Amino acid sequence: SLSAYARQFLQLMEKPDVDYIEGLSPAISIEQKTTSNNPRSTVGTVTEIYDYLRLLFARVGKPFCHQCGKPITSQSIDEMVDHILSMPTGTKLQLLAPVVKGRKGEYRHIFADIQKEGFVRVKVDGKVYPLEEVPALDKKKKHDIEIVVDRLVIKEGIRTRLADSLEACLKMGEGIVYVEEFLKKGSKIHLFSEKMSCAKCGISVLELTPRMFSFNNPYGACPGCSGLGNKMIIDPDRVIPDKNRSILGGAIAPWSGNFKTYYFAMLRSVANHFDFRLDVPFKKLKKQHQEIVLYGTKERVEMYYRSQSSDSEYRHQGRFEGVIPNLERRYRDTTSERMRHEIGRYMSTLSCPDCGGKRLRPESLAVVINNKNINHISAFSIKEARKFFNEIKLNEKDQFVADKILKEVRERLTFLANVGLEYLTLERQAGTLSGGEAQRIRLATQIGSSLMGVLYILDEPSIGLHQREIGRAHV
DSSP states (O other): OOOHHHHTTSOOOOOOOOOOOOSOOOEEEEOOOOOOOOTTOBHHHHTTHHHHHHHHHHHHOEEBOTTTOOBOBOOOHHHHHHHHHTSOTTOEEEEEEEEEEEEESOOHHHHHHHHHTTOOEEEETTEEEEGGGOOOOOTTSEEEEEEEEEEEEOOTTOHHHHHHHHHHHHHHTTTEEEEEEEOSSSEEEEEEESSSBOTTTOOBOOOOOGGGGOTTSTTTBOTTTTTSSEEEEEOHHHHSSOTTSBTTTTOSGGGTTOTTSHHHHHHHHHHHHHTOOSSSBGGGSOHHHHHHHHHOOSSOEEEEEEOTTTOOEEEEEEOOOOHHHHHHHHHHHOOOHHHHHHHHTTEEEEEOTTTTTOOBOHHHHTEEBTTBOHHHHHTSBHHHHHHHHHHOOOOHHHHHHHHHHHHHHHHHHHHHHHTTOTTOBTTSBGGGOOHHHHHHHHHHHHHHTOOSSOEEEESSTTTTOOHHHHHHHHO
């Protein structure tokens, strides 16, 4: 029981002369300690219920298109060809067959097999290589590998070639095709699947896996907030704290204090172009003018600036960046902690605008069971979740697949209800729980494991409980 530092001052003790111990069960100690303050830790993840939900949705969930809401169904090669040929003439494309998606390894044997099939290029982690020049991969890192099957330009007379290339992609990619569309800036990936796709929107989904429903995994987490459900963003109410002030009167808090700066010169140019004044209260400006000041312009404006140091004049055509995009860019690009702290004064933790605080990608949220997606169920209280899973209706096949998963979920929900936590929701952050709630969750989690022949040692199980709950804890 002593620390390593203390033990160095003591002589080694001989081990007790014991030949055999009988009748002593293995023990699990449920100690007093606060739950994790990790924002990714919720009641659902702590109790392992969310892990079973991910597995349940991956096995019996029904995918729908997140754009039009129609069911995702299989897509034929002719439908894929029609969708691709609907792109503008002259569009450059690259047809890719995915063979490895987010898995660790060196994959030398895969590159050898690809070469035997007659292909000459592969795309590894976003970069195209001739097969002879593929660098050695780090086996400890996750990699994406796609075969470059064909390169095309949309024009008349390519239908047959496109269909043949898609067929080859489907064969090598096990039913999945990536069509990379080259744009003026960067590229865009279109996913097609002969298994799961929306006939109207052309949106395809990969095979449903548990990681698609995890907000702790990049394949399921909302890319806007990385699965946190909220993000630090520039708050307009902090940028303009007093809307009764004019812009020249210091309404824009981050830019107040010096009206001879480059930023104010740009604002004057924008105000002249769109015909609004800088000396009237901000709240009296038209909504569109407030938006221009905060978020910038799409059209180009003639900017005028006179340098105070050299008395030189500068004119150029450009878009006004806007106060909020300017602060976001500077916060993102600066290496100065002082500057980050200064801009941080105008930021607030708000619900993620991309996912609305739901933490997951739209593709994951479009998978439902009994018209409920995994976020709906996570928002249920323990009491509501028990009712949902007790009344859930599945067809015979899905019921057979989900039977054992549902059994585990129901048992854990029942244990949580038995210790008086029916009011908690599964999405409740673990760091917001009281000491008594956390203690009971740990107790329910351990008992829910249904271990046999185990001695539980409870360190003050009634700590943090209300008086009326102590009797329940002792029972």
